[in-house]
Amino acid sequence: MGEGKDGRGANLKDCSRAASTTKTWRISCTVLLFLLVFLLSAVFISWMDKSTSGLLILKTTITGSREDSSRNFTYPLNCSATASVPQTCPGNYPTKHRTENSYAEACPEYFRWIHEDLRPWKGAGITREILESSKEHAHFRLVILDGKAYVDKYRNSFQTRDVFTIWGILQLLRMYPGKVPDLELMFNCADYPVILKRDYEGSKAATVPPLFHYCGLNTTMDIIFPDWSFWGWPEVNIRPWEGTLGAIEEKAGKTRWKDKVPFAYWKGNPVVAQTRLDLMKCNGTPEIDWKARLYTRDWRQATAEGFKDSNLEDQCTHRYKIYVEGSAWSVSEKYILACDAVTLMITPEYYDHFTRGMVPMEHYWPIRPDKKCRDIKFAVEWGNNHTEEAQRIGESGSRFISESLKMKYVYDFMFHLLNEYAKLLKFDVEVPPGAVELCSELMACPAGGLIRKFMTESVVESPSDTLPCSLPPPYEALELRAFMERKESVTRQVEKWESEFWQNLEKKPQK
Ligand SMILES: *[C@@H]1O[C@H](CO)[C@@H](O)[C@H](O)[C@H]1NC(C)=O
Numbered sequence: 359m360g361e362g363k364d365g366r367g368a369n370l371k372d373c374s375r376a377a378s379t380t381k382t383w384r385i386s387c388t389v390l391l392f393l394l395v396f397l398l399s400a401v402f403i404s405w406m407d408k409s410t411s412g413l414l415i416l417k418t419t420i421t422g423s424r425e426d427s428s429r430n431f432t433y434p435l436n437c438s439a440t441a442s443v444p445q446t447c448p449g450n451y452p453t454k455h456r457t458e459n460s461y462a463e464a465c466p467e468y469f470r471w472i473h474e475d476l477r478p479w480k481g482a483g484i485t486r487e488i489l490e491s492s493k494e495h496a497h498f499r500l501v502i503l504d505g506k507a508y509v510d511k512y513r514n515s516f517q518t519r520d521v522f523t524i525w526g527i528l529q530l531l532r533m534y535p536g537k538v539p540d541l542e543l544m545f546n547c548a549d550y551p552v553i554l555k556r557d558y559e560g561s562k563a564a565t566v567p568p569l570f571h572y573c574g575l576n577t578t579m580d581i582i583f584p585d586w587s588f589w590g591w592p593e594v595n596i597r598p599w600e601g602t603l604g605a606i607e608e609k610a611g612k613t614r615w616k617d618k619v620p621f622a623y624w625k626g627n628p629v630v631a632q633t634r635l636d637l638m639k640c641n642g643t644p645e646i647d648w649k650a651r652l653y654t655r656d657w658r659q660a661t662a663e664g665f666k667d668s669n670l671e672d673q674c675t676h677r678y679k680i681y682v683e684g685s686a687w688s689v690s691e692k693y694i695l696a697c698d699a700v701t702l703m704i705t706p707e708y709y710d711h712f713t714r715g716m717v718p719m720e721h722y723w724p725i726r727p728d729k730k731c732r733d734i735k736f737a738v739e740w741g742n743n744h745t746e747e748a749q750r751i752g753e754s755g756s757r758f759i760s761e762s763l764k765m766k767y768v769y770d771f772m773f774h775l776l777n778e779y780a781k782l783l784k785f786d787v788e789v790p791p792g793a794v795e796l797c798s799e800l801m802a803c804p805a806g807g808l809i810r811k812f813m814t815e816s817v818v819e820s821p822s823d824t825l826p827c828s829l830p831p832p833y834e835a836l837e838l839r840a841f842m843e844r845k846e847s848v849t850r851q852v853e854k855w856e857s858e859f860w861q862n863l864e865k866k867p868q869k
């Protein structure tokens with residue numbers, strides 16, 4: 359903490375980590391300041407005199423080619439336990455890894471929501487008291503201190519959500535050794551966001567409990583963090599995201615869009631939400647074909663069979679795929695969008711860490727929740743009449759997922775969120791008495807079955823040789839409003855086409 363309180367602080371921080379000493383940091387980051395100091399400061403000049411290679415340091419730092427002893431360093435899981443010696447955290451994790459580039463590429467636009475999510479604490483920061491006030495909602499407290507992770511568990515999560523969430527954070531630490539700042543945070547692993555805006559208005563605005571969670575609503579203030587499914591969801595046999603995305607891309611690429619089934623596909627468990635039960639009514643009747651092909655997944659049977667027949671990559675057979683929320687956000691969204699099909703998005707109420715960056719008609723086709731069947735039929739018929747335009751929406755949605763949601767950016771999102779969050783903390787980070795140190799070995803080595811398999815598949819075996827992408831600045835208020843209005847106006851336009859289509863159709867005599 360401490361280096362720079364504004365949005366550009368992160369760049370300074372990256373830069374300081376890239377150089378090997380405070381002196382070279384000053385030089386590489388602020389060459390102008392350096393020159394000024396060089397000219398004016400006798401102290402500095404005397405340092406320059408002593409350090410004969412001062413100018414050399416300046417040159418090599420700017421070109422980015424520093425001596426680097428830790429190149430190609432790997433640290434695969436080291437399961438060292440024996441019958442008599444329990445598993446421990448290996449002592450040879452690097453505490454630092456030099457990165458090659460000193461100027462990072464820009465992160466995807468949706469990273470700007472990090473600033474929005476942290477806005478409630480931008481003014482007064484987060485005191486110990488405010489942090490502790492979110493404990494009542496938390497499944498665990500995570501502490502990062504000197505690059506090590508400690509967890510204090512408060513209650514059980516559903517299935518292995520907490521396990522794979524913590525696993526993901528441990529992988530972030532392996533990816534960027536020495537770069538993740540000290541912090542304490544509270545994490546809620548349930549479905550629904552819990553910190554309501556209406557409870558923290560007026561004089562209470564300075565007391566919002568900071569709570570990390572997977573999704574939010576426009577009426578809530580939970581801090582949005584990537585969900586566990588990026589590292590795997592063993593209970594439903596969903597592999598870690600990197601492998602799943604690769605498999606979907608490969609399968610989806612085998613059939614040209616035009617050769618896919620010209621209907622809208624959805625398969626899932628409808629009983630978890632009313633909007634899904636409603637969707638099932640679009641399966642069509644003898645009188646009308648809504649152009650949707652909807653399938654119920656029998657979860658009890660699928661679980662019994664180990665989800666063998668529900669490979670996500672085998673569900674990319676249709677030109678259109680429907681996304682509908684379950685209880686809160688659904689992790690299915692990224693798998694659906696990745697398919698190369700046009701995603702017919704039943705306008706969600708909940709957002710997760712990346713969806714706020716998506717734009718209707720660019721990445722997906724918007725469907726009104728209260729007019730699902732009519733909107734789906736129109737979208738499918740329109741797309742089948744305008745195949746090139748439709749294909750383009752499908753491709754651009756998939757590109758968004760494969761480029762902006764690749765695993766490197768999932769880690770970079772976590773990195774920047776934690777980095778910005780840590781800047782707000784107004785207290786000394788401590789490991790509470792109940793907390794235990796966790797490392798990948800302590801989690802993966804004793805595990806069996808799919809948990810072990812997915813952890814082995816998603817372990818970060820070597821630190822990143824490149825810096826995290828560079829965080830874009832916060833939205834200006836006007837800019838954010840313009841972005842929201844653009845989405846709104848595109849959606850209104852589609853609705854207008856839809857009502858014109860139905861009016862024309864209904865004017866014609868039926869049969
Ligand atoms: C690191 O690995 C790359 C390719 O895997 C290889 O070309 C390079 O020589 C290695 N560098 C060192 C220092 O071992």
Ligand SMILES: *[C@@H]1O[C@H](CO)[C@@H](O)[C@H](O)[C@H]1NC(C)=O
Nearest residue numbers: 436437438446447448449450
């Ligand atoms: C694995 O861990 C053990 C115990 O901490 C350590 O002695 C050993 O050197 C480690 N092996 C490797 C390859 O890092």
Ligand SMILES: *[C@@H]1O[C@H](CO)[C@@H](O)[C@H](O)[C@H]1NC(C)=O
Nearest residue numbers: 575576577705706707708842
């Ligand atoms: C929040 O979302 C609901 C629908 O989910 C919408 O009706 C409402 O206008 C939104 N409110 C704001 C402030 O954006």
Ligand SMILES: *[C@@H]1O[C@H](CO)[C@@H](O)[C@H](O)[C@H]1NC(C)=O
Nearest residue numbers: 736737739740741742743859
């Ligand atoms: C698609 O084309 C058919 C035949 O030209 C037309 O009757 C129908 O209205 C069109 N539908 C849409 C949604 O464009």
